[in-house]
Amino acid sequence: MLRKLLATVLLLTVSYMHVLAQGCVAIKHFSTCSGNPNSSLQTGKGYALFSANYRYFKSFRHFRGTHEEPDRVTNGSEVINYSHSLDLNLTYGLGNRTFLTANLPIVYNERSSLYEHGGAERYSSYSKGLGDARIGVGYWLKDINTAHDANMSVNLGIKLPTGTYGATSTFYNVGSGGADEVRPVDQSIQPGDGGFGITLGLQAFKQLGTRLSVYGSGFYLSNPKETNGTRTFRETLSPILENESIMSVTDQYSLSAGLNYSFFKPSLTLSLGGRFEGIPVKDVIGGDLGFRRPGMAGSLDPGIIFMKDQLMFTLNVPVVLYRNRPQSLTDLETEQLTGLPRAGDAAFADYLINFGLTIGLGNKDKSHQE
Template identity: 60%
Template sequence: MKLNCSLFSALLFGLFFQQTINAQGCVAIRHFSCSMGNELESNLLGKGDFQVGMNYRYFKSFRHFKGTEEEPDRVSNNTEVINYSHSWDFSLNYGLTDRLYAGITIPTVLNERSSLYEHGREERHKTFSRGLADIRLGVGYWLFDPVDHVNGNLALGLGLKLPTGNYNATDVFYNVGPEGSPQVRPVDQSIQPGDGGFGFTADFQFYQAISTNLFVYGGGFYLFNPKETNGIRTFRETLSPILENESVMSVPDQFALRIGLGYSLSQNFSASLGARFEGVPVEDVLGGSGGFRRPGNVLSIDPGISYMKNNFSINLNVPVAVRRNRPQSVTDLETQIATGEPRNGDAAFADYLINLGISYRIGGGKSISEIEPESNLQFD
């Protein structure tokens, strides 16, 4: 069966551009996308092609979990922590050859956090952070020639994360200073724009056509953060003496995986349905894992729709959480051993997040949409 090339290429570009792997809106997981900006973008760029893009993400996290068990009393008692997160990733990708591509992502964030426990446990107050986050640079390579392998391909990539974001953003905390006075302190780790460490990423992405308008896609990344802590005080030790080992912030790894199906609805519209699994591990692959972190992971169902016309595309995805887990951290286990009492901290998660992506391609060479339908587009 012959593949409709224009439909397939529209589906690829429309679906993959927007698919930055972002955290599902969990206090445990800070905003992050891979080095190529929209990490699961197809990146099928001809030599000399540019692609500029913007990806907006929003979530509200408020449901508390210990392990996989929700703590509904936090909401009913009005003691939940609420994070509102807005982020904008501005990306530029460039086709060095028809198979080798490079990119830069410049992220910005605007965060709001509302809590009781950070303000003397008597009054609910808000803290804020905003500004530039950690810039990412990366390169990727398609293992097969996109001209001869339109029906499927696999790309591998490497990236670098720079500590450009402020990891010591501060705000006013109430009822915590001398005699209950306000005090300026670093905001919570979950809303810090940066993490304070140099990191590097490894990523992959693939697609494979199944029929004329249907294909399977997938990919993922792992962020390696070798630095153990960034030296920024959390003030958690002021809440309880047993939290002394959580007095400084950790610089944690992060990971994400996605897989799903895409389908072309028309010449310009396509839809997708997939699953994503993402999170912060309990321990880092490289370097120490001390300091305060909220490890966590989220499994989500990820529906999406996209529109593409000529070189312009716009995409909307709304991942919905189906399983949330806040496992025991390294410091939790240390405290449990020291006190002989069970210890597992909690984290607040969102029910869903909103991802909206816009991209525009500036052609400098031959792109996939220009490949003739007769060029090796037969299914076996």
């Protein structure tokens, strides 16, 4: 029973691992809403879990609304983001319901474009370093010693502005007389956003049979801060972008649900789910001024887990099926003033690769004794 429960819970954790950073839409990557809270279901007091999750994607497909602009790839004007990230997570059980979590991301990004370098030649800008760390506390509604078939947790956390939100790189052919200049990189590859945030997460699972289970999760990051003071230089591209000269500090959200199937006692588990995540046009708390690329993406998320003793290896390859870059506030205001249609674009990925390793620290059996 414990191994069946462990497989179900660990797969729920992995299925919740991926808040997709979809290219130009600055959806930051979170391994979970607050560390690896689902894994603490079977841990109990004094047991800890350490996990590391690596993610890679390449974004290049441009969308305005839900309409793709394939000519951007054809004529070579597309913006390409390459993103590598490593999330380090630690979860510690305070009891059979309550747990603490901590997360520290490390990122490396490359952004290749024409328009940011004078429009005639393609160059790249770069960013690397720590992202925004998070700490949190979670609570399972049922005691983990009795909730073998179903449970739900509520998670509340704080996002800290530990990541650089004014990272710079060299931009070519943009200064006076076509000189090169050092400027802040695009919002989509900034390691951090410069704001203190509040995270809220819900997670649940239910066993449908000996091997089959269903999972679901929801996540919201609220960033009350309006702007972070980092200049975008977008106003130099067009006078109508004056409102976008400073970067916004945005909210973001994620929803996921799916099915898990376990076999081989169950050392191997397969999952198939769906995900929907994005950046809203307006924040729940705080102002909405500054530059943001609102956007949303829906993905089919297949995954596989191999588990042995206190080690777990995971691989997920979410495939993006739906992309939408809605009008921003600047788009709407410009359209109202001029009477002409106005919609910015954003680049999205086709798929992502996520690989994770989780290690249990401590005596799992004793952790259930209080």
